Amino acid sequence: MADARPRLPVSYDLAVDLICRAARRSDFAEIITLLERCFDEAAPGFFAAQTGHDSTFRLRHARVAVIDGRIAGYVRIFARRMVVAGLAVVAGGIGSVATRPDLQGRGIATALLEDAVARMRQERMEVSFLFTGIPAFYERLGYQILRQPEITLPRATARSGGASLYAVRPAAAGDLPRLLAIYRMATGDATGAIIRTPRGWTDAQHWLDERPALVATRGGVVVAYIRSRCRDFGHQILEAECAPDHADALSALVRAVAQETCSCDALVASVPTTHRLASLLRRLPEARETTDVRHPMMLRLLIDDPDITTAFARATIYFWNSDRI
Ligand SMILES: CC(C)(COP(=O)(O)OP(=O)(O)OC[C@H]1O[C@@H](n2cnc3c(N)ncnc32)[C@H](O)[C@@H]1OP(=O)(O)O)[C@@H](O)C(=O)NCCC(=O)NCCS
Numbered sequence: 077m078a079d080a081r082p083r084l085p086v087s088y089d090l091a092v093d094l095i096c097r098a099a100r101r102s103d104f105a106e107i108i109t110l111l112e113r114c115f116d117e118a119a120p121g122f123f124a125a126q127t128g129h130d131s132t133f134r135l136r137h138a139r140v141a142v143i144d145g146r147i148a149g150y151v152r153i154f155a156r157r158m159v160v161a162g163l164a165v166v167a168g169g170i171g172s173v174a175t176r177p178d179l180q181g182r183g184i185a186t187a188l189l190e191d192a193v194a195r196m197r198q199e200r201m202e203v204s205f206l207f208t209g210i211p212a213f214y215e216r217l218g219y220q221i222l223r224q225p226e227i228t229l230p231r232a233t234a235r236s237g238g239a240s241l242y243a244v245r246p247a248a249a250g251d252l253p254r255l256l257a258i259y260r261m262a263t264g265d266a267t268g269a270i271i272r273t274p275r276g277w278t279d280a281q282h283w284l285d286e287r288p289a290l291v292a293t294r295g296g297v298v299v300a301y302i303r304s305r306c307r308d309f310g311h312q313i314l315e316a317e318c319a320p321d322h323a324d325a326l327s328a329l330v331r332a333v334a335q336e337t338c339s340c341d342a343l344v345a346s347v348p349t350t351h352r353l354a355s356l357l358r359r360l361p362e363a364r365e366t367t368d369v370r371h372p373m374m375l376r377l378l379i380d381d382p383d384i385t386t387a388f389a390r391a392t393i394y395f396w397n398s399d400r401i
Contacts, residue, residue, distance in 0.1 A: 090183050094148070096191035099138035106147045107140065114174035122283055123172065126401075129282035131275045132156070139195065141175075141188050149175040149184040151192045154401045157271040158203060159263060159394075161387035164271055168196035168378070170206040171401040189217055197378050203388075204376045207400050211374060219374035222268075222393045223367035226346045227357040231311060234334035234343050234360055242325045244332040247289040247301060252277065254298045255289070262317040266348070267391035270399040284398060286314060290332050292325035300325035303398055304333050310342030315396035316353050323352045330356065348394040371400075 099107060104127065111123040127133055132155045141149035154169035170192060175184045196204055208214055211221050247255065256272055263269035270276075285305050292300040300318035304311055313333065318325050330353075334343055346369060347354040357363055373395055377385060 090187060093143050094184065094187055095142045096139060096188055097142065098136045099140045099150075100135065103138075103140055103147060107138070107150050110147060110150055110174055110176060111172055113177065115172075119285060125283040126172070127152075130154075130279050132279075136195070139188055139192050141184050143179070147176070148179050149188050151185070151188040152401075153192055153196060153201075155199075155201075156399075158205075159265070159269045159271060160203070160267050160384055161391070162265050165202045165384065166200060167270075168192075168199075168201040168204045169401045170204055173206075173208075185213070186217070189214075193217075193376075193378065200379075202377070202379050202381065202384060204378055206374050207371045208374060209371050211372060214374050214376075217376070219376040222373045222375050222395075224346055224369070224373065224393065224395060225349055225354055225365050225367055226344065226369045227354065227363055227365050228310065228342050228344045229357065229360050229363040231334045231341060231343045233362050234330055234357075237327060237331050240324070240328040240331075242292040242294055242299070242322075242328040244290055244292050244328055247291045247298075251291055251298055251301075255291070255301050258298070258301065258317050258319050261319060263394060266394035267387055268348075268393035268395045270395075280398060284314065286398070287336065287338075290329055292318070292322070292328050294322065294325070300329055302326070302329040302333055304336075306338045306340050307344070310344040311336070311338060311340035312397065313343065313345035313347075313353070314398040318352075326353055326356055346397050348396070349392045351394070 108123050137153035137155060139151045140147050150172060151170060152172040154171055156167045156169055157164045158167040173185055206214060206219065252274055256274060256277065259272055286303055287305055289301050289303045291298045299322040302316040303314040305314060311333065316326055316329060345353065345357055347357065358365065375388065377388065
């Protein structure tokens with residue numbers, strides 16, 4: 077029986093045949109199939125969760141490339157706010173970049189990214205960021221790699237240590253306002269940090285696949301927290317922050333994470349360069365550090381603002397894995 081689907085032209089002219097537009101609700105079954113095909117390493121249900129449970133999701137930020145009525149490629153803009161030199165700047169994360177395998181290498185993703193950049197500028201987004209295993213592709217489009225240290229050590233070596241003044245327990249739902257307050261105190265001046273909302277924090281839990289966060293308390297008050305998840309390359313610390321004067325609570329939390337029951341042999345953390353967690357992990361036996369990470373962060377300024385350019389040139393970028401998209 078003949079294939080009822082419209083046939084793609086053997087050769088086509090991108091300028092004529094390719095339409096980049098906002099996605100429609102009716103496109104999503106096709107989009108999710110495309111993403112699952114292009115990212116076969118993604119956890120089952122990841123893309124559906126990242127679309128269905130993200131309160132920042134807007135159809136105008138889901139950009140599709142259409143050829144002959146069929147979706148040929150997809151790019152998603154993630155609307156975020158980022159701290160830059162102590163101010164909140166509107167930022168556009170780029171993620172879920174995919175072209176149908178039979179149409180790759182013909183400029184579709186490039187066209188979609190150009191369309192996404194135009195859309196972000198239209199919405200006055202000032203900076204764009206992404207994470208990728210193929211940085212060369214994005215360098216052509218003006219994105220630059222930002223390097224953060226990734227520290228790896230055997231989990232066993234992080235388990236030991238003396239008695240702590242801090243008690244550690246799993247976070248409860250009622251802790252969220254305090255965790256957000258600790259995060260805000262820690263990142264108020266940290267260029268690169270994503271500004272969190274309660275909704276954003278809980279949304280991300282639908283796709284991060286993280287273990288329950290652990291909190292450190294002193295006198296019953298939560299003063300620090302740590303978030304982590306199990307990955308095939310090790311137990312990954314996603315983020316850890318503490319209230320001022322409670323840096324020692326991080327040691328208790330790292331030890332508690334290392335003692336959790338899971339099959340990961342290594343502890344792996346991508347840490348803001350100047351963060352106290354980085355110095356703590358570096359001191360532990362057999363810690364190895366690299367900035368040559370598998371999926372580095374990349375950044376591109378979208379507007380010509382000398383204050384922002386200078387802020388990024390001077391700052392050590394502060395970013396946690398829990399905000400990856
Ligand atoms: C990456 C991807 C979106 C590119 O889509 P595309 O429509 O083929 O891209 P374009 O035709 O606009 O650009 C092609 C360029 O992409 C680059 N590229 C594509 N795949 C690449 C890879 N795996 N590694 C490095 N560069 C790659 C090449 O530089 C290529 O340039 P060339 O034509 O000079 O060889 C597509 O290959 C894909 O869907 N891959 C699987 C999902 C994925 O990895 N997405 C990116 C995650 S950050």
